[in-house]
Amino acid sequence: xAGVTQTPRYLIKTRGQQVxxxxxxxxxxxSVSWYQQTPGQGLQFLFEYFSExxxxxxxxxxxxxxxxxSNSRSExxxxxxxLGDSALYLCASSLGAGVADTQYFGPGTRLTVL
Amino acid sequence: AQRVTQPxxxxxxxxGAPVELKCNYSYSxxxxxxxxxxxxxxxxxxxxxxxxxxxxxxxTADLNKGETSFHLKKPFxxxxxxxxxxxxxxxxxxxIPTFGRGxxxxxxx
Numbered sequence: 770x771a772g773v774t775q776t777p778r779y780l781i782k783t784r785g786q787q788v789x790x791x792x793x794x795x796x797x798x799x800s801v802s803w804y805q806q807t808p809g810q811g812l813q814f815l816f817e818y819f820s821e822x823x824x825x826x827x828x829x830x831x832x833x834x835x836x837x838x839s840n841s842r843s844e845x846x847x848x849x850x851x852l853g854d855s856a857l858y859l860c861a862s863s864l865g866a867g868v869a870d871t872q873y874f875g876p877g878t879r880l881t882v883l
Numbered sequence: 884a885q886r887v888t889q890p891x892x893x894x895x896x897x898x899g900a901p902v903e904l905k906c907n908y909s910y911s912x913x914x915x916x917x918x919x920x921x922x923x924x925x926x927x928x929x930x931x932x933x934x935x936x937x938x939x940x941x942x943t944a945d946l947n948k949g950e951t952s953f954h955l956k957k958p959f960x961x962x963x964x965x966x967x968x969x970x971x972x973x974x975x976x977x978x979i980p981t982f983g984r985g986x987x988x989x990x991x992x
Contacts, residue, residue, distance in 0.1 A: 772926075802979050811984035812927075812969060825979055859927065865978060872919075872971075872980065874927040 771795065773862050773875035781881045787848040790878045792860030794841050800824075800865025801843040802872065803835060806857040815858075818843055819865045847880075855882045887972040889983035896960050897991045904955040904986045906944075906970030915973040916953040917980060918944055922966045930955075930968070940964070960990045 774793045782788050794801050802825075803815040814827040818837035835845040841862070847854055857877040863870040886909045896902050908914055918930040931939045933946045933953060944955045953970060967987050971980035 800978065804982075812982040814979065814981070817979045819978070825977070861927075863979075870978070871917075871929050871932075876926050 773860060773873050775858075775860050775875040775878050777878060778876065779879045779881075781883065782850050783883050784850055784852060786850050787846065788850060788880060790845045790847075790858055790860075790880075792843045792845070792862075792875060794843070794860075794862030795873055798862035798864055798873070799841055800863045800870070801837055801841060802861045802863075803843070803845050804859040804861065805829075806859055806877070807855075812859070815845065850882045852882050855880060887970050887981055887983040889968075889970050889986050891986045892984070893987045893989070895989045895991065898962055899959050902957050902960040902964070902988065902990075904968050904970075904988065906953045906955065906983060908951050908953065908970075908972045910951070910972065910974055912975055913948075914946075914975075915980075916944070916946055917971040917973070918942070918953075918955050919969040919971055919982070920966050921969070927969070960988075962990050962992055964988060965990045 776791045800819045802817040805813045816835050817825040821837045832848045837843045857879050859877045860875045861872040863872050888907045890905050916933045919927050920930040921927045942957045944953050946953050967985050969985045970983040973980040
């Protein structure tokens with residue numbers, strides 16, 4: 770099976786701009802989660818989508834939003850970018866059927882905000 | 884609140900030495916616990932989970948409900964074990980895990 774893919778891999782934006790990141794899950798996986806990874810905070814959960822519905826949400830401001838399409842592909846959008854949004858954004862997919870599902874991670878999108 | 888704690892940000896050992904990466908959780912029920920690993924320039928991946936009771940790459944982890952811990956152990960560390968290790972916890976009512984802040988393991992030759 771092809772793994773989780775994320776596009777673009779690298780992105781440079783300036784403060785105030787907005788950005789959209791894309792994630793394609795493993796075929797058959799219906800759950801897609803997004804994480805922000807930084808050296809200081811580690812992995813922080815943003816939100817999870819299952820069957821096109823946001824099922825779980827982390828503690829991030831409303832500038833961070835996402836959606837999932839009928840083919841399970843997901844996008845994440847960050848509006849009004851701030852310097853502190855610079856991070857590696859990881860997407861993970863899983864079957865989403867219940868507990869103990871293995872999360873399969875993508876390579877991440879490295880976002881730099883100048 | 885449910886939480887997972889990895890008290891060490893960095894653990895540095897020499898090749899051949901035993902290694903133990905600590906993980907503690909706060910939850911009164913029966914949790915699902917995982918260790919994920921991220922090698923340099925590779926994606927984050929599952930190392931092992933407590934439900935499988937398996938040993939992967941020489942690593943084992945035992946769930947201690949009394950101490951609410953799930954420490955990762957290896958008797959003889961290898962240089963290729965150098966990586967970032969994340970403990971993850973999932974409760975019965977959750978579909979996604981909560982990750983600890985991670986421990987960077989460096990194994991010196």
